[in-house]
Amino acid sequence: MSGEETVADHGVESGDSVHLVPVTVNGLARSATVPARRTLSDYLRHDLQLTGTHVGCEHGVCGACTVLLDGRPVRSCLIFAVSVQGQEITTVEGLGQLDADGDPRSLSPVQRAFRDCHALQCGFCTPGFLTTITAGLAENPEPSREEAVEMIAGNLCRCTGYQNIVAAVLRAAELTKDPDAPNADDGHRHEGDR
Amino acid sequence: MKPAPFSWHGPASVAEAVSLLAEVGHEGKVLAGGQSLVPVLAMRLASPAHLVDINKIADLAYVRTDADGVTVGALARHRDVERDVAAGAAQPLLAQALVNVAHPTIRNRGTTVGSLAHADPSGEMTCVLALTGGSVTAVSVRGERTIPAAEFFLGPLESALAPDELAISAYFPRAAPFSGSAFVELSRRHGDYALCGVGTVVTLDPDGAVVSVRCGYLSVSDTPLVLDLTQAWAAGPEEAAEVARAAVDPADDIHATAGYRRHLAGVLTGRSIERALARART
Numbered sequence: 001m002s003g004e005e006t007v008a009d010h011g012v013e014s015g016d017s018v019h020l021v022p023v024t025v026n027g028l029a030r031s032a033t034v035p036a037r038r039t040l041s042d043y044l045r046h047d048l049q050l051t052g053t054h055v056g057c058e059h060g061v062c063g064a065c066t067v068l069l070d071g072r073p074v075r076s077c078l079i080f081a082v083s084v085q086g087q088e089i090t091t092v093e094g095l096g097q098l099d100a101d102g103d104p105r106s107l108s109p110v111q112r113a114f115r116d117c118h119a120l121q122c123g124f125c126t127p128g129f130l131t132t133i134t135a136g137l138a139e140n141p142e143p144s145r146e147e148a149v150e151m152i153a154g155n156l157c158r159c160t161g162y163q164n165i166v167a168a169v170l171r172a173a174e175l176t177k178d179p180d181a182p183n184a185d186d187g188h189r190h191e192g193d194r
Numbered sequence: 195m196k197p198a199p200f201s202w203h204g205p206a207s208v209a210e211a212v213s214l215l216a217e218v219g220h221e222g223k224v225l226a227g228g229q230s231l232v233p234v235l236a237m238r239l240a241s242p243a244h245l246v247d248i249n250k251i252a253d254l255a256y257v258r259t260d261a262d263g264v265t266v267g268a269l270a271r272h273r274d275v276e277r278d279v280a281a282g283a284a285q286p287l288l289a290q291a292l293v294n295v296a297h298p299t300i301r302n303r304g305t306t307v308g309s310l311a312h313a314d315p316s317g318e319m320t321c322v323l324a325l326t327g328g329s330v331t332a333v334s335v336r337g338e339r340t341i342p343a344a345e346f347f348l349g350p351l352e353s354a355l356a357p358d359e360l361a362i363s364a365y366f367p368r369a370a371p372f373s374g375s376a377f378v379e380l381s382r383r384h385g386d387y388a389l390c391g392v393g394t395v396v397t398l399d400p401d402g403a404v405v406s407v408r409c410g411y412l413s414v415s416d417t418p419l420v421l422d423l424t425q426a427w428a429a430g431p432e433e434a435a436e437v438a439r440a441a442v443d444p445a446d447d448i449h450a451t452a453g454y455r456r457h458l459a460g461v462l463t464g465r466s467i468e469r470a471l472a473r474a475r476t
């Protein structure tokens with residue numbers, strides 16, 4: 001995928017102003033021309049075909065759509081694409097290493113921790129957790145269990161019951177420090193383990 | 195859940211923004227962090243024909259602290275205000291309240307001035323502006339004016355800003371010497387709007403005697419309610435709680451009954467004052 005410009009052929013109605021929206025997504029220059037009311041989440045998914053970012057509630061409550069905007073986690077469903085012209089966005093697709101075609105090659109510490117700890121079931125909420133935790137650990141590389149809970153408090157998961165996601169935050173902190181840290185209990189951590 | 199069509203304007207300066215607002219008049223809305231406005235647009239509770247987006251006006255992204263207090267520019271995100279060390283030292287109530295505003299991800303984008311303009315009586319910062327006796331400065335093509343907190347909130351979701359006015363900053367006075375503050379609230383879930391919240395500022399004299407106890411309430415009145423509880427507190431915590439319960443005017447909704455919110459106003463008044471006093475004494 002390169003930085004080609006696409007012209008949106010869907011969703012433009014009378015009353016819409018249309019705008020060219022150049023952004024850097026996961027290190028690559030991308031752009032498309034879209035109506036002003038295109039949310040960043042729809043822009044990523046529909047116009048840039050980056051469907052890793054999920055859309056749950058579309059009003060800021062669930063956190064599934066969380067992406068990093070200039071490094072800070074934000075709800076992409078509550079931002080219009082046109083508002084972030086020229087800014088840098090990291091989506092779940094950009095967390096692992098990318099190869100020349102922009103595809104993830106190897107998993108990031110947070111992604112590995114999710115696998116190690118069985119921190120996802122259906123996976124719908126996962127992209128939002130991964131981006132939120134990636135930014136959270138950059139700020140606080142050694143969270144306590146309580147801080148790990150606080151870190152993910154703005155994201156909803158309807159499957160896991162959160163315990164394994166909390167364990168994954170702690171495991172990701174471990175893996176960030178030492179990529180070879182053994183996975184002591186094979187992902188079956190429980191309340192009180194730490 | 196998609197907003198209706200609108201025309202977007204991305205002014206690069208305050209002058210450009212206010213001339214756009216003058217042009218579009220009642221058909222226009224300011225877009226700041228969008229953390230309240232975008233859901234409103236997505237649910238089509240509003241469908242303005244024009245949005246004047248201030249996110250490119252970098253001059254408005256500041257938090258400034260001086261001898262008088264803290265001035266927060268219209269593009270300062272909640273999170274920037276919460277983490278500003280000088281602002282936190284000058285007016286601790288800012289960060290004490292801000293940690294209760296939604297979640298960090300929303301505070302990364304939502305602006306403090308935007309939440310004042312939104313004038314939600316459940317918004318923590320409306321309460322802080324009223325309790326600290328702050329003000330909002332607004333600009334339009336007609337000129338600039340500073341609106342004191344007591345005149346800024348007209349009703350639920352209604353501020354004194356005219357459609358052609360841009361709020362450019364909010365001012366929060368510095369905390370007085372020998373004072374202490376606290377902010378406590380109860381919500382259904384962590385990060386939700388409060389069922390009831392109480393902010394407190396207490397002031398002592400140099401000998402440690404209580405000279406002033408003031409509390410601000412959220413989610414229990416149409417506009418931010420501030421009570422002077424100095425005398426009531428002197429008569430005892432139960433008297434202060436009783437005055438609070440009598441003064442609030444909560445409504446029933448799906449989250450809580452009016453009676454429960456009234457009960458909370460009493461309980462949280464005591465907790466908030468105790469905490470503020472403990473801080474004033476350290």
Ligand SMILES: Cc1cc2nc3c(=O)[nH]c(=O)nc-3n(C[C@H](O)[C@H](O)[C@H](O)COP(=O)(O)OP(=O)(O)OC[C@H]3O[C@@H](n4cnc5c(N)ncnc54)[C@H](O)[C@@H]3O)c2cc1C
Pocket residue numbers: 059060061223224225226227228229230231232233268294295296297300303304305306307308309311312316317318319355359360361362385386387388
């Ligand atoms: C899930 C969720 C939970 C939340 N929980 C809370 C909470 O617990 N407490 C709380 O206080 N808030 C909460 N919020 C709202 C959040 O604080 C918003 O950031 C804030 O209310 C509005 O700020 P904004 O910059 O996003 O403004 P916007 O959404 O951009 O604008 C809000 C309104 O103010 C007007 N406006 C904005 N800036 C200006 C300006 N400079 N001049 C004139 N008019 C202006 C707009 O036209 C609009 O009408 C929550 C939001 C979400 C999505």
Ligand code: FES
Pocket residue numbers: 054055056057058059060061062063064065066075076077078
């Ligand atoms: S889809 Fe954005 S928060 Fe739910």
Ligand code: FES
Pocket residue numbers: 119120121122123124125126156157158159160
């Ligand atoms: S894994 Fe299914 S919602 Fe979280």
